[in-house]
Each structure stands twice: as structure tokens, then as C-alpha cells.
Amino acid sequence: MKNLLFLGIVILSGVFNVQSKEIDIDSDRNIKFPPKGDLISVNDLQNDVAELKSLLLTVHPNPSFTMNIAEVELQLNKLTQAIVAPMTQIEAWKHLSLMNPFFNDGHMVITYPEYYRRLSEHMDNGGRLFPLQVRIDKSQNIYVTGVENVDGNIRVGDKIAAINGVTASEIVGNILNRMHGDTASNLRAFGAERFAKMYWLLYGDTGYYQVDIDDNSELRRYSITGSNKKTGRENSDISDFVQRKILKDDIGYIRIDRFYYSPEQEEPFFNFMKESWLEFRDANVQDVIIDVRNNPGGTDHYWQIGIAPYVAQESFSFLSRFKIRMTERNIRLGPFKGELGTLVEGSYDELIPVEELNDLRIPGKAYLLMGPLSYSSTVLFLTAFQDSHQAVIAGDSSGARSCTTGRIQTSIFGGSKLELTMPTAIFTRPAGQDLCKESIKPDILILDEPSDPNIAVTKLAKSIIDRR
Secondary structure, three states, X not given: OHHHHHOOOOOOXXXXXXXXXXXXXXXXXXXXXXXXXXXEOHHHHHHHHHHHHHHHHHOOOOHHHOOOHHXXXXXXXXXXXXXXXXXXXXXXXXXXXXXHHHHOOOOOEEEOOOHHHHHHHHHHOOOOXXXXXXXXOOOOOEEEEEOOOOOOOOOOOOEEEEXXXXXXXXXXXXXXXXXXXXXXXXXXXXXXXXXXXXXXXXXXXXXXXXXXXXXXXXXXXEEXXXXXXXXXXXXXXXXXXXXXXXXXXXXXXXEEOOEOOOHHHHHHHHHXXXXXXXXXXXXXXXXXXEEOOOOOOEOOXXXXXXXXXXXXXXXXXXXXXXXXXXXXXXXXXXOOOOOOOOEEEEEOOOEEOOOOOOOOOOOOOEEEEEOOOOOOHHHHHHHHHHHOOOOEEEEOOOOOEOOOEEOOEEEEOOOOOOEEEEOOEEEEXXXXXXXXXXXXXXXXXXXXXXXXXXXXXXXXXXHHHHHO
């Protein structure tokens, strides 16, 4: 993980033949950068680092669960020593966010403040983000996985060599150096999913993007228009995050891309789930695939109420143990009890209730399809069902730990006003702590194809039929 901080810049060799549409990417006048923010003094920036150290001791339930404490202390000291001149807010983020990989936790991250509001304002003012969907492989190459609304000859599967003259290796290094995640594979998944947003923060918006494609040592160059599609989180229709259909051979399919919704979206979500189980019963569905490959988590009650009663045969365990810092929010949320600021830990014996008589329960089995972005509450969802043998887990793990942190809290640094998100709880899966540091091992291994999500579904459906 720590090597992510020292990725070098690889310069493209001159052996490529270039087919190009020349565009001007040399003038900063053509680039729309995020707001710089006010200058922050050296003293205020160094105080922010001291504040981070304090929060690790007073808010985090146990930093050593995810972090190498000695390495974190070393990097924090280096960060402090490197603060020798005032910085703007965006410069402060670029500097302090270099700590993110060392936290080794998808729930802990230093972020550019009010990111979504500022991005929305940028888009309202004619902004255009990098339009291609991508994946990042173990060698930190960038491959195209989606070309929706992109004019040109770029194809799914193409390897990106450079964007606007900057090598892919340098771009990936700068993104992953500031990305959070449990493991290196987790970082790559999050980095790929947030590629366009991180690119804007680091390199700005040129409106159009010069993309060099490495085609067997021949370089193809394209100029593509950026995307002006806004990525709203709260006002989206529920259909943007969920889908259902009935496959052949009496297999139902539900895709759920999140377990968090605005108050206006909550009732539509539960209505969608109830309608799904009704439709499956009326169609004589035997088994169901629940696709959470792109689900980064949220709140547990969405799956405990919307899914568990319709697929589980009996009440089952959710967790075996917990450790939680008693913040004001955690005291308010419960069910854990303790004095403000204290650490509370113990066994967790409550079961997820399941009615014995439920005429909407499927007669067969549920197959939970996980992937690189399955995280947080989705990890709890998967391990609760796997350890209780109430469902079959399929897919390929993201590398996230199977015992997850959670109950995140966001603090604002006093000097830079950057946002620090930090977990306040650690949850141990029902099977116990021996498996905590390992990723979830699928019962059925199915390697995903990012360019065509249906391939994994087809493979899993065949496996279901073979197992009947």
C-alpha cells in the first residue's frame, strides 16, 4: 500500500505511430479548475495535521484494526515537515489527501469540501467531465469499459495510454495516491469508479479530451467531448439504482446499486422490493439473483426489511461482536449504550427476524452476486447471509475486509476546512474474528467482465440450473 505514494512518472516512448486530430491543450485558459479557495497559513495547515492525530485517538474505535500505526505516524510527520508555505484549499487537499491510502480503510478519507455542490455548480456553468468509464488493472493500466454518449472510434477494451498529453501511469498514480480503500484492489475499484471526478480535481476540465489509445504499440489519438451529465445523488429516480427482471428457467433477478436513499426515495425503494417479490411469486420464480456488484453500502435496514424476509428460511445472526466509540450520534442511534467519548465493545446476539409464514418467500435459494464495489453495509449483508447459510455468495471479491468499519462521522479541519470522514465502529462478522482481515470468499467464483455486466449474470444463472 505504501508504495502507492511513490509511483513514478512513466514517459511514453517515441515508438508509436500517431493518428491524431490536433487540439490545443497547452493553454490553462481552456481549463476549468475546481475553486482554489483562500490561502491557508503554514501554522493552520500544521494544526490540521495535529487535529487529525487527535481525532484518531478520540473518535476512531481502533486505528490499528486497519492501519500500520508506525507508518501512519511517519507519513504524518513527513506531511507536516513538507508544509513550508501557505496553500490554497485545493492545494491543501492535494497534499493532505496523500494520507488516504495509509488509512487502509474505505470508510476513512480526507476529501475536498462540499465536493458534490461544487461539482454541480461547475456543471451548471457548462462544465464537462471526462466521459469514458474505465477500469484500472493490477499493473495500473487504464482500460475503457464504457463509451456511452461518446462520439468516435474508441472501443470498449481499448487501453488508454495518455489523456491530454499526460501518461496513464502518471494519472493513475496521482489518483490512487489520494484514494481510500481497505486494500490495493479496493483502491483500484474506487479509483476507477470515481475516475472522472478525481480527474477534474487533479487536472481540471478541458471541455474536450485528447485520448491516446495504445493499439499494439500503435498510438491512436482521438479528441472527444466531455460529458455534461450531472450526477445527482438525492433527486434521482429510484429506477436509477434498482432493476428487476425474470430470467428463463424460473430465475428472478434484482439489481440494487445502493443501500442508502433520501427520505423521498425510501418509500419507493420498499415499494419496488414488495412489488418484486409479488411479481416473482406470480411468475413461479424458484431462485433469485440479487446483484450488489456496484453497491457501496448504506444503511442495513434496507436489506434487513426489503430482502431478508423473502429469501431467508429462519432468523439469523447479523454480527458476532462490535466495538464502537460513543459519539453523540451513536448514543442517539443506539442500540449500543455508554458514556460520551467512551469505547464500548461486546458480543452482539440480536437476530434478523424472519416470519415463519411468508407467502412471498422464494421456494429456492438466493444467490448474492458481489463485485469490486461491494462495500460497507453490503459487506455486512453478504457475510450475514453467508455465515448463516441463508444464501449463496457468488462473484469475485473486491478485496475489502469481511469485517468492516462503519458508523462514519465527518469532521471539518479548523484551518483548511477540508473534510475528514472517519469510522466510529468496527463490526465482526457472525463467523468471528478469525476471518476479519480476509476478504469475502465466494461460494461460486465468477470473474466479472466490466464491459458487459450481463456475462456474470448468465454464468451464475447456468450455475444455478446445474446446482438444482
